[in-house]
Amino acid sequence: MLPFTMTIILMVSAAVILAVGKNSFAKRLTLGVLGISFAMSIAMIAKTAGGGIISLVLGNPPWNISLSVGALEAFMSCVFTGIGFIIMWASVSMIDHDVEQKRIPLYYTLICILVAMLCGIVFFDNMFNVFILIELGSTVAAGIVVIKGQPENIRAGLKYFALSILGSGFVLMGLVVFYTLTGALSYTGIQKGLLENFNVNSVFYALVFITIGVGFKSALFPMHIWLPDAHGTAPSPSSAMLSALVLKAYVIFYIKILFLVVGHQAIASNEELSMLLNIVLILGVIAMIAGSFMAILQTDIKRMIAYSSVAQIGYIYMGIGLNSELGLFAGIYHILAHAVTKAGLFLAAGSIIEQTHNREINRMGGLGYQMPITISLFAIGALSMIGFPLFVGFNSKWYFSMAIMDSGQFWLVAIIALSSLLNTVYYLPVVVRSFFGTEAREKSENRVLLERPVKDLLPIIVLFGLVIIFAVFSAPIINIIETGMANIW
Amino acid sequence: MLEALRSNYIEATALILFGIGLATLLWEKNLIKKIIGFNIMETSIFLFLTAKGYIAGRGAPIITDGITDVEYYINPLPSAIVLTGIVIAVSITAFMLALCLKIYDIYGTLDMDKITVMDMAERSED
Numbered sequence: 001m002l003p004f005t006m007t008i009i010l011m012v013s014a015a016v017i018l019a020v021g022k023n024s025f026a027k028r029l030t031l032g033v034l035g036i037s038f039a040m041s042i043a044m045i046a047k048t049a050g051g052g053i054i055s056l057v058l059g060n061p062p063w064n065i066s067l068s069v070g071a072l073e074a075f076m077s078c079v080f081t082g083i084g085f086i087i088m089w090a091s092v093s094m095i096d097h098d099v100e101q102k103r104i105p106l107y108y109t110l111i112c113i114l115v116a117m118l119c120g121i122v123f124f125d126n127m128f129n130v131f132i133l134i135e136l137g138s139t140v141a142a143g144i145v146v147i148k149g150q151p152e153n154i155r156a157g158l159k160y161f162a163l164s165i166l167g168s169g170f171v172l173m174g175l176v177v178f179y180t181l182t183g184a185l186s187y188t189g190i191q192k193g194l195l196e197n198f199n200v201n202s203v204f205y206a207l208v209f210i211t212i213g214v215g216f217k218s219a220l221f222p223m224h225i226w227l228p229d230a231h232g233t234a235p236s237p238s239s240a241m242l243s244a245l246v247l248k249a250y251v252i253f254y255i256k257i258l259f260l261v262v263g264h265q266a267i268a269s270n271e272e273l274s275m276l277l278n279i280v281l282i283l284g285v286i287a288m289i290a291g292s293f294m295a296i297l298q299t300d301i302k303r304m305i306a307y308s309s310v311a312q313i314g315y316i317y318m319g320i321g322l323n324s325e326l327g328l329f330a331g332i333y334h335i336l337a338h339a340v341t342k343a344g345l346f347l348a349a350g351s352i353i354e355q356t357h358n359r360e361i362n363r364m365g366g367l368g369y370q371m372p373i374t375i376s377l378f379a380i381g382a383l384s385m386i387g388f389p390l391f392v393g394f395n396s397k398w399y400f401s402m403a404i405m406d407s408g409q410f411w412l413v414a415i416i417a418l419s420s421l422l423n424t425v426y427y428l429p430v431v432v433r434s435f436f437g438t439e440a441r442e443k444s445e446n447r448v449l450l451e452r453p454v455k456d457l458l459p460i461i462v463l464f465g466l467v468i469i470f471a472v473f474s475a476p477i478i479n480i481i482e483t484g485m486a487n488i489w
Numbered sequence: 490m491l492e493a494l495r496s497n498y499i500e501a502t503a504l505i506l507f508g509i510g511l512a513t514l515l516w517e518k519n520l521i522k523k524i525i526g527f528n529i530m531e532t533s534i535f536l537f538l539t540a541k542g543y544i545a546g547r548g549a550p551i552i553t554d555g556i557t558d559v560e561y562y563i564n565p566l567p568s569a570i571v572l573t574g575i576v577i578a579v580s581i582t583a584f585m586l587a588l589c590l591k592i593y594d595i596y597g598t599l600d601m602d603k604i605t606v607m608d609m610a611e612r613s614e615d
Contacts, residue, residue: 128570128573132573132577135577135581136577139580139581139584142584142588143584146588146591151595151596151608151611152608154588154591154592154595155592155604155608157588158520158585158588158589158592161581161584161585161588162514162523162527162585165527165581165585166511166514166515166527166530169507169510169511169527169530169531169534172531172534172574173507173534173537176534176537176538176541179538179541179567180541185566
């Protein structure tokens with residue numbers, strides 16, 4: 001009952017927040033319910049850590065809802081609720097600057113629904129239910145972009161929503177092809193149906209549709225055009241939610257379709273399907289390079305971080321495209337690594353913008369003397385993104401390299417090195433410029449402290465603490481991901 | 490080729506509609522036409538699904554005259570899915586139209602090209 005109860009609690013509290021309509025109550029209840037959900041996710045991990053699956057069927061077919069939660073799903077729900085909790089904790093002090101007072105209860109309502117949808121996408125077993133949750137999730141995600149109400153938000157939100165539902169159309173078409181082929185809609189049902197009747201052409205078309213659809217939703221390279229606008233203009237806590245969590249739920253859905261439903265052996269043994277995965281690999285590689293290059297060209301700090309997300313999503317798709325156990329493991333580990341680091345970077349950038357009312361990187365000279373803690377935190381995030389040892393970004397790059405060595409496509413190591421180099425080119429100048437140079441010297445002489453109170457910075461400090469803790473004590477995480485992967489590989 | 494088309498004409502129609510909807514959504518400049526494109530795309534998927542659930546000579550899956558024998562009805566699952574899909578499509582259309590209304594309030598036009606130009610001008614002023 002645990003996963004189902006969790007989704008219901010989140011949905012109910014969303015309704016309660018909207019009904020009560022008080023700002024401080026909305027903040028408290030959101031934090032409370034996300035905390036409870038996180039505790040429930042931990043309980044789910046404890047239950048599934050031995051390789052078991054919590055499966056739940058409510059009602060009799062065909063009027064039933066079925067959930068199946070293995071270690072991977074429990075782990076993802078931990079990421080969604082845990083990191084969602086920290087982001088919302090940070091939002092308590094940040095959201096007043098971005099969103100009108102009267103819309104704050106609505107904002108937290110949307111957040112509760114969004115987390116429920118994300119967890120639902122990984123929990124539910126019936127792919128049509130998952131599709132409904134994906135649609136609702138995209139609507140709510142567009143909602144937390146447009147809630148700021150500025151013209152550029154509305155424009156970015158509309159662009160995001162239009163491309164997102166375009167992606168949904170493709171996903172639905174793919175599911176329909178699977179349904180007509182097997183007559184089933186659940187992951188395991190389709191998997192069994194495919195074992196009996198494996199029509200390569202139909203599976204290929206279904207996967208092409210789903211790849212394009214999920215590509216639109218999770219911003220795989222040529223389909224990423226909405227991401228910089230949406231993530232760059234949204235309120236900072238929304239940017240953190242969208243970038244750290246929302247993109248990842250769709251990737252997990254894709255991973256489950258590829259490796260649970262179709263299976264890696266079927267992909268490897270069919271020329272067409274392995275060609276499709278190679279295309280995914282190539283798109284991921286292009287995203288890693290092109291996303292970084294576009295990030296270098298940006299002058300707006302939030303748009304720069306948003307383009308960096310395009311590159312990081314490329315890493316995950318590269319891991320998937322390798323079609324090897326190590327590659328998938330590295331991809332899933334990177335989901336966690338990117339979620340922690342990117343949430344922290346967006347919140348740090350949000351703090352800088354809030355205090356200085358300046359988004360331009362060129363005008364951030366000497367900021368290190370005005371906001372020493374925030375800039376130091378930003379530096380931790382930058383080093384993690386670059387892949388410096390002792391930070392979680394290094395671990396995932398290490399696993400990617402291992403996976404590449406294993407698969408024998410050595411040229412990819414050069415791509416990872418090049419991408420890390422490009423990351424250095426756009427992240428480090430922010431840090432360097434804020435401590436060194438003429439402006440910095442002037443500002444260090446007559447100091448004006450612009451730092452936010454430590455109480456408000458605490459969630460960001462916790463996030464960057466996790467960046468280091470996950471890197472140093474990664475053994476339990478590795479165990480959980482490996483147990484979870486045993487269910488789908 | 491023609492024979493295959495004749496026996497699968499519903500699927501072919503659905504795919505053509507999907508293409509029309511996709512092209513409209515991507516290439517039309519007017520936001521309302523983009524939304525219409527999305528609706529055409531969804532409808533094509535519903536057509537595809539409904540056709541897959543149809544069994545010639547049987548009735549809609551609603552119990553009539555107390556007949557509960559499965560033999561008299563078509564496959565109910567695709568119909569149920571299509572119904573849910575229609576509800577989702579309606580709510581998405583409503584949300585999109587609300588956003589369009591906001592856009593029209595702000596820019597005074599629904600043409601994406603003009604909006605982009607106005608946005609560029611605004612950004613260069615800053």
